[in-house]
Amino acid sequence: MDKNSSNIMALAPNTSNKRETVCIFGTGDFGRALGHKMIQSGYPVVFGSRSTQISSLIPKGAEVLSHTEAAQKAAIIIIAIQRQHYNFLMPLTEILHGKVLVDVSNNLKINEHPESNAEYLAQLVPGAKVVKAFNTVSAWALQSGTLDASRQVFVCGDDMEAKQMVMNIVRALGLTPLDQGSLLAAQEIENYPLRLFPMWKFPVLLSFGLASFFFFYCLIRNVIYPYVYENKDFSFFIAISIPNRICPILALILLALVYLPGVLAAIIQLYRGTKYHRFPDWLDKWMLCRKQLGLVALAFASLHVLYTLVIPIRYFVRWRTSSQIISQVLNNKTEPLDTTNAWLSDSYVALGILGFFLFVLLGITSLPSVSNNVNWREFRFVQSKLGYLTLILCTAHTLVYGGKRFLSPSSYRWYLPNAYMLSLIIPCMVLIVKFVLIFPCLDKPLTRIRQGWERNPQYSE
Amino acid sequence: MDKNSSNIMALAPNTSNKRETVCIFGTGDFGRALGHKMIQSGYPVVFGSRSTQISSLIPKGAEVLSHTEAAQKAAIIIIAIQRQHYNFLMPLTEILHGKVLVDVSNNLKINEHPESNAEYLAQLVPGAKVVKAFNTVSAWALQSGTLDASRQVFVCGDDMEAKQMVMNIVRALGLTPLDQGSLLAAQEIENYPLRLFPMWKFPVLLSFGLASFFFFYCLIRNVIYPYVYENKDFSFFIAISIPNRICPILALILLALVYLPGVLAAIIQLYRGTKYHRFPDWLDKWMLCRKQLGLVALAFASLHVLYTLVIPIRYFVRWRTSSQIISQVLNNKTEPLDTTNAWLSDSYVALGILGFFLFVLLGITSLPSVSNNVNWREFRFVQSKLGYLTLILCTAHTLVYGGKRFLSPSSYRWYLPNAYMLSLIIPCMVLIVKFVLIFPCLDKPLTRIRQGWERNPQYSE
């Protein structure tokens, strides 16, 4: 149901259908846009303004009156003015008594004021029923009808009936109201439009940090070292070869960091002998951004797959292949098939494919519409069982990739081990500890603790 | 909660739980299917029909009475007959007074009648409360329980209470009611099931047109030209080589066309000095189908990735590689590594990978369940900032691909330049204009205009 057709609807309004008049205080951009949309949807609209001159900008069909007169004409008054001007409402307290005041305001900063604008409004006009709504919708989106990101209108308020009236208007405008409870929620609703992926900050910063570290690490080993010792210019490795080392390393480390907090939590619970004790704050926060960590890891894994699949297309690789073949021919020396190498090569690739496949499955399951359709048991099955299987496969992929090279001294340059070795530390730790925790002597008490049993009940005092 | 288990439920109905009787006028396919589903969900159902003989098709447990008798038994009457027979209801006006009439009808064409069927029904039976519902559900889906595409039931009506009663029935049948407001919305609800991707028509037609043009362009340059001048049969290029030229070209052009209307809108606003003036109609329509344009572009980009990754598997490519190596050996001439070529090759591939990666991210963000979970600021960040970055990367990918060949005369055949050069025109234009618009002397007035400032306030009269 797009906006186009609601326009058509507005062109042929059914006059038999009467909607209640809505009053809008303020003739700024947002007030006008909202008024325009409401008139389109069949609402009589009256603006309350200091100057009652009809400007050309006021949507056609709307009246403009003084605040007092406008307020008397409607049961619902939308306050489309900025918080700093709210006190002009104080003289109107009597007229506004019993009316529904809709606070649509936003702030410029998160938690800008001690109380939300809507609560401030409710304090100023104690007799009115304040409802918070429409703040997540932009004037531009209302006018243009491109409401892709903002069909949802969060609504909150203490008066159930007033809230219901506002939610009906929201629906009539083709938007989706979401009841967020009492006016207490207004602060959160006002903060909502100011957020820019808050849960992604830590995972993204962490991966930037790790990526820069590993970039310079690989630069030293793979570009500077051969330049210094063999006078070879491999600077073009910066485009693909080095990113294709960084991506799998980051994917593996971040994936392990998704499962590390769960393992730490189990150890803490076992040590304390109770689950009735808060985890340290950093652990709580870490656990809350596991989904984001996992998705960033998946992004790196996907890049790794793309970087790997283009290998045979690269000029450097084609050149190397043909010069190897030519040197074999010129030396009249043909290599026989080395079955061990074939096994190693094929199995590390196969492990990678299976690991990536499960990883993508995990990603799909974390899409909101998919995870809303599974129950808790299914979600845990996918995210825990399949997740650990993914970690095992990806770790094995890296281990087999190392293969024979693992401890060969030639893979050390300036005493620096190959970068993939560093990436194995955390995943192996997580898997070993998880493996230890599966043993019945640890698993049984842990299960009992998680069901509510306590080793030292007095501990929780 | 699938249909299977609701069947189980129906087999053991709890008799203590009494639901209100529902009356259905009409014993056609849809009436019977709806009746069957309602009886399953515990509603007593009575059919109103001209012939009151119980046919074997009437669901078990339902009564069949004359229209008058049936209407008297229930507060809710579902009108499961076609619009052209509605006038038989006129004699029943008195009995139907105060009843809830549910219009479930659909039309064969969009906007077939001047008023919607539901509004027509409301005019015929003025005393009744008409509610539009169930028209998006098919009889077959109701019977078979495979409701994948149609769990949503749009409901509209002027009487709040009547609408609520119908929405409760919808929920009881395991469907999701969506309140669309007053009966005014009925026209739109009746048009809804007749649509076949209306927003996709323009992007799909456009890309068909462009694809055919570039197909023949490449056919001439890459198949007919070598056949005429070198007598070589490269007709098999039609399968992969030519599609792999068309796909990236279309992806790039369509992606640029996503951002072109925004740039045009900025120029128009700057020129007019105000934002309070409607854009021309074609620009409005163009802006509304940007999402679809972008997704079609992503589809072509994905095909380009697949076509590119299979290159080393193709027989022709393997043959060419080995004949090149053999000719090198036979000429006893080994090529040294050309670092410039390595840089060009690696960086154009790397730019392509990064561009495609961001493009997929954009695509994922446009999934309804994802875009519903981000706020306006986050949506704009992704679709605008990341979108432009994608366009820059993809344009750079194409530019570097051209590399040294760009102005070499050998790349012209019959005076036709390489097809990828044509694809660069629109993206480069968009990027240059966007770059110019970023300069403070243009960005500042634009920002002020978008905040509501006007250069010539009289303009908007």
Add this chain to the structure above:
Amino acid sequence: MDKNSSNIMALAPNTSNKRETVCIFGTGDFGRALGHKMIQSGYPVVFGSRSTQISSLIPKGAEVLSHTEAAQKAAIIIIAIQRQHYNFLMPLTEILHGKVLVDVSNNLKINEHPESNAEYLAQLVPGAKVVKAFNTVSAWALQSGTLDASRQVFVCGDDMEAKQMVMNIVRALGLTPLDQGSLLAAQEIENYPLRLFPMWKFPVLLSFGLASFFFFYCLIRNVIYPYVYENKDFSFFIAISIPNRICPILALILLALVYLPGVLAAIIQLYRGTKYHRFPDWLDKWMLCRKQLGLVALAFASLHVLYTLVIPIRYFVRWRTSSQIISQVLNNKTEPLDTTNAWLSDSYVALGILGFFLFVLLGITSLPSVSNNVNWREFRFVQSKLGYLTLILCTAHTLVYGGKRFLSPSSYRWYLPNAYMLSLIIPCMVLIVKFVLIFPCLDKPLTRIRQGWERNPQYSE
């Protein structure tokens, strides 16, 4: 709106906002977690317990009273005790008269008791209004706030007002209530958290069975046969080569099995001359899991794509390529370009790419949030028209892959044909029958039958 910020909210409660007291019977894990969350959201909470001693585990701010006293303080009582202890409520019948009792219990097995726990509770306390809710939320999720999988709270009950009260609490806790209708739905709601992908069982088991069969089939042909007759060790084929044969075979067979039931249903309807007759049970069940079958097929197709794209990276393939080139050089014999081979190779790859591309489109359309946004006509267009096109392309891909080899006797080993030939049987059958059904002499009567026409109306008696 994440849990973090609702914590912030709880730290600064607006004391002017009074919520109704809620009583919780039972101080177990779930009762305490729910109580804690409710206090956070501003509800006064009173626990009813046998021992009224305040334990350290009881959330701060909650009262603990005897059951009788606690029940008298609130209109809503949450019964957080296990079903076997419900009979302790019988002496309280009088006090509970008219109260809203919320049943939050779960069972250990699907359909453990003849009636649901909520219905049992309603029988024990006849005067109370029983509402089923909160059973899909875990105590752990309530405490930790990681409610990814379980924001949805299914609610059902016979009393509309009581249900509404409970749904308001659900919303106030930041969860999404879903009205499932009358208390009849409680059985289904109680079964819900116990399910583990019930619709996926058949497709997954079927594909395991088929996969093992084809694994051993390919093992015999591709590993054991060359070992026996040519003494070559190709055991490493187990890692990639054999999976890359199994995956496309399974993808094709499962995709055909998605469309087979529709074809069978058409034949049955044509034979019977009516649609008013139930299909056999196995066909009904098969039709209900078509989506899952298709998605498993897509998973195998994706694995096939990955396994295919890594081919040029494998050590074995690189070794084979270079030895072929070297042998050509040493024999001084250069192969000319074989245009037929180039056509065959390129067109089978192109068909595969297009088939996979459409297959992925089908998969994306089956995401809940996407399929909810299309109407029935659009859904059928994608799933039926595009689906058949996908099947045609994938079958053609396999046929052209066979190419010249198809009937050559050298492709039989121990009388076993190539595995891909077996995979073609079902798809070709489905396509042929579907093609026959399109002929007007069959399509016309079928369409009429599906519109309700019957050949022998007496048949349906």
